[in-house]
Amino acid sequence: MSAELSTMDNLNQIGTDYKYGFSDVENYIFKSGRGLTPEIVTKISHMKNEPQWMLEFRLKALALFYKKPMPTWGNTKLLNDIDFANIFYYIKPSEKQGTNWNDVPEGIKNTFDRLGIPEAERKFLAGVTAQYESEVVYHSIREDLEKLGVIFTDMDSGLREHEDLVRKYFATIIPANDNKFAALNSSVWSGGSFVYVPPGVKVDIPLQAYFRINAENMGQFERTLIIADEGSFVHYIEGCTAPVYSSDSLHSAVVELIALPGSHIRYTTIQNWSKNVYNLVTKRAYAYENAKVEWVDGNLGSKLTMKYPAIYLMGENARGEVLSIAFAGDNQHQDAGAKMVHVASNTSSIVVSKSISKNGGRTSYRGLVKVYEDAKNVKCSVKCDALLLDDLSRSDTYPTMEINDQDVNIEHEATVSKVGEEQLFYLMSRGLTADEATAMIVNGFFEPFTKELPLEYAVELNRLIKLEMEGSVG
Amino acid sequence: MSNKNALLIINNLHAKIGDKTILKGVSLEINSGSVHALMGRNGSGKSTLSYTIMGHPKYEVSQGDIKFEGNSLLNLSPDERAKLGIALSFQYPVAIPGVTVLNFLKTSLKSVLKRDIPIKELRPMLKAKMQELEIKDEFLSRYVNDGFSGGEKKKLEILHLSLLKPKLAILDETDSGLDIDALKVVANGITSLNKEGTAILLITHYQRILNYVTPQFVHIFENGEITNTGNHELAFKLEEFGYEYFAKANPLASTNSTKEVNYVS
Numbered sequence: 001m002s003a004e005l006s007t008m009d010n011l012n013q014i015g016t017d018y019k020y021g022f023s024d025v026e027n028y029i030f031k032s033g034r035g036l037t038p039e040i041v042t043k044i045s046h047m048k049n050e051p052q053w054m055l056e057f058r059l060k061a062l063a064l065f066y067k068k069p070m071p072t073w074g075n076t077k078l079l080n081d082i083d084f085a086n087i088f089y090y091i092k093p094s095e096k097q098g099t100n101w102n103d104v105p106e107g108i109k110n111t112f113d114r115l116g117i118p119e120a121e122r123k124f125l126a127g128v129t130a131q132y133e134s135e136v137v138y139h140s141i142r143e144d145l146e147k148l149g150v151i152f153t154d155m156d157s158g159l160r161e162h163e164d165l166v167r168k169y170f171a172t173i174i175p176a177n178d179n180k181f182a183a184l185n186s187s188v189w190s191g192g193s194f195v196y197v198p199p200g201v202k203v204d205i206p207l208q209a210y211f212r213i214n215a216e217n218m219g220q221f222e223r224t225l226i227i228a229d230e231g232s233f234v235h236y237i238e239g240c241t242a243p244v245y246s247s248d249s250l251h252s253a254v255v256e257l258i259a260l261p262g263s264h265i266r267y268t269t270i271q272n273w274s275k276n277v278y279n280l281v282t283k284r285a286y287a288y289e290n291a292k293v294e295w296v297d298g299n300l301g302s303k304l305t306m307k308y309p310a311i312y313l314m315g316e317n318a319r320g321e322v323l324s325i326a327f328a329g330d331n332q333h334q335d336a337g338a339k340m341v342h343v344a345s346n347t348s349s350i351v352v353s354k355s356i357s358k359n360g361g362r363t364s365y366r367g368l369v370k371v372y373e374d375a376k377n378v379k380c381s382v383k384c385d386a387l388l389l390d391d392l393s394r395s396d397t398y399p400t401m402e403i404n405d406q407d408v409n410i411e412h413e414a415t416v417s418k419v420g421e422e423q424l425f426y427l428m429s430r431g432l433t434a435d436e437a438t439a440m441i442v443n444g445f446f447e448p449f450t451k452e453l454p455l456e457y458a459v460e461l462n463r464l465i466k467l468e469m470e471g472s473v474g
Numbered sequence: 475m476s477n478k479n480a481l482l483i484i485n486n487l488h489a490k491i492g493d494k495t496i497l498k499g500v501s502l503e504i505n506s507g508s509v510h511a512l513m514g515r516n517g518s519g520k521s522t523l524s525y526t527i528m529g530h531p532k533y534e535v536s537q538g539d540i541k542f543e544g545n546s547l548l549n550l551s552p553d554e555r556a557k558l559g560i561a562l563s564f565q566y567p568v569a570i571p572g573v574t575v576l577n578f579l580k581t582s583l584k585s586v587l588k589r590d591i592p593i594k595e596l597r598p599m600l601k602a603k604m605q606e607l608e609i610k611d612e613f614l615s616r617y618v619n620d621g622f623s624g625g626e627k628k629k630l631e632i633l634h635l636s637l638l639k640p641k642l643a644i645l646d647e648t649d650s651g652l653d654i655d656a657l658k659v660v661a662n663g664i665t666s667l668n669k670e671g672t673a674i675l676l677i678t679h680y681q682r683i684l685n686y687v688t689p690q691f692v693h694i695f696e697n698g699e700i701t702n703t704g705n706h707e708l709a710f711k712l713e714e715f716g717y718e719y720f721a722k723a724n725p726l727a728s729t730n731s732t733k734e735v736n737y738v739s
Binding site for chain 2: 420421422423425426427428429430431432433434436437440441443444445446447448
């Protein structure tokens with residue numbers, strides 16, 4: 001029969017239509033030379049007028065970075081391809097930070113316009129920080145929240161204006177010696193968000209941070225610290241994109257969340273880096289008594305992502321959830337997962353991981369569930385579903401369980417499936433083209449994730465997936 | 475003998491899956507608005523015929539042709555065939571997890587009718603059909619065929635077809651797996667579809683559903699070909715004598731029927 005579904009042709013289009021790959025002309029206040037030295041670290045700290053303790057912290061971290069070996073797990077081939085000497089570690093794009101978009105240099109403002117940030121801010125956000133290269137160039141927060149004592153600012157301002165709070169929590173959850181990339185971030189960090197929500201305050205609509213890399217071979221090392229005080233709630237969303245270049249950039253963030261008793265933090269990421277960006281991120285949360293932490297983690301872009309959002313359930317009745325999706329196409333490896341550490345009794349955690357690989361892309365789920373001795377009545381459920389769109393693609397699961405107590409209920413379930421010819425035929429027989437049918441199946445597969453996003457993001461994600469299925473003639 | 479005005483003309487159709495030939499010279503004509511029953515045993519190739527008409531990529535047509543309104547379907551993809559006005563009710567509708575029934579129906583209607591029907595217009599349309607088919611409202615927000623009972627799946631198929639209002643509906647064992655109450659409801663749905671002008675090709679191996687949906691023509695299908703054709707009587711005869719009796723084209727068995735019915739009328 002000559003009427004083919006031409007499934008392969010259509011699927012090959014997914015993920016190839018990256019509309020954020022444009023770049024701006026560089027017109028910077030300061031750009032460090034390539035490579036990393038103690039002088040550069042000192043220069044960054046001095047330019048930021050940091051207290052001495054932070055400079056010392058940075059220099060110690062740098063020594064750790066030099067000393068620590070590269071991870072010997074994950075995609076070691078790609079990791080060892082990183083040329084640390086070729087990266088720019090600090091770029092200051094503008095003189096000062098704007099609280100009004102008109103104060104942001106025009107080229108940069110235009111970029112954020114194209115990315116839809118000011119529009120989203122007007123429509124449905126309680127506050128925004130926009131980071132360009134190493135610095136936050138714009139930040140805003142709704143006045144009423146500010147009056148309630150909510151702090152939402154870039155990390156550098158956080159350190160300047162709330163030094164005691166920062167010093168109390170900074171690097172307490174992810175110390176510089178945690179891993180090579182945490183050490184790297186600790187030595188050259190710049191930008192990122194600092195959030196503090198006072199006791200009992202519920203931030204009813206999301207705060208958003210947007211991270212944009214512009215220069216080739218850029219290293220972006222934002223540092224985020226969120227503290228939800230007792231009984232408070234905050235939903236923080238981050239998005240990120242970068243231009244397409246033929247050589248690599250590096251994004252290595254450290255994100256620490258502190259959910260004090262009875263509080264609730266939801267942290268949503270839509271990672272859509274271009275395919276020349278290494279995304280090597282350490283994210284960890286402490287959830288105290290009756291607190292809840294959720295990582296909603298979407299990984300669509302990047303060359304290699306290694307990211308395992310962790311939740312330490314420190315107090316009784318603490319709950320943790322990781323809901324993640326990953327999409328790996330040609331020359332992409334999404335090595336993502338979750339860590340749930342049950343320190344206290346009566347704690348529960350849920351991990352739902354969904355991945356799609358196509359056109360030779362690779363996804364891995366790498367997870368840890370750890371239950372401390374004496375942590376009683378612990379519940380944990382891990383579910384990993386992988387969908388392969390063709391025979392070239394690959395998906396692996398690497399679950400680790402360290403259970404030191406008997407009174408534990410753990411479920412682990414993993415499935416790998418292919419987009420079925422029968423599903424495609426069924427949808428096509430009802431009038432959907434092969435592209436539309438594939439998009440519908442993929443959207444359906446990701447639905448448990450998209451339904452957790454604010455509506456605007458869910459619509460955007462569905463639209464992205466649909467767009468990416470188009471442009472092929474069957 | 476061919477009637478050029480027939481809606482569907484299948485002529486000497488041979489189809490295979492891999493190296494295995496399943497359809498071995500099927501010829502069949504269906505006029506607009508008519509009801510045909512195609513009866514055959516499991517494994518006789520009935521479903522292959524329905525998949526081949528709809529354009530399943532797994533089945534290769536090696537000989538013969540399928541014409542719809544005078545044009546060959548063979549180079550068309552399934553969605554193009556759907557847009558011409560052909561619809562297939564599946565014997566085993568597949569689940570599409572994460573996609574709601576409402577979204578599926580809306581998207582399908584948009585593709586086929588080339589019109590994006592707003593939800594507030596679509597809902598009342600659905601409501602009337604759903605009442606006829608005894609389907610609850612909550613059905614629309616469930617995921618397509620995901621965790622559906624056999625009856626629910628078949629009802630969704632009929633609901634969907636009744637919205638599409640195709641020129642030709644192929645119903646592949648729509649009666650299988652239904653209890654008697656559900657069978658009646660589904661049969662009524664098929665009858666209404668036909669009353670609105672849809673020609674029906676009802677594929678079944680039991681005469682049971684034909685008590686509710688009256689065919690003008692009954693074809694017995696055996697080993698990849700139509701061995702006998704008659705009127706509704708043939709179905710009763712089949713029930714009485716069994717498929718074995720009709721296993722080969724049996725002149726005795728079909729004489730009466732073919733005499734009485736002008737097949738290409």
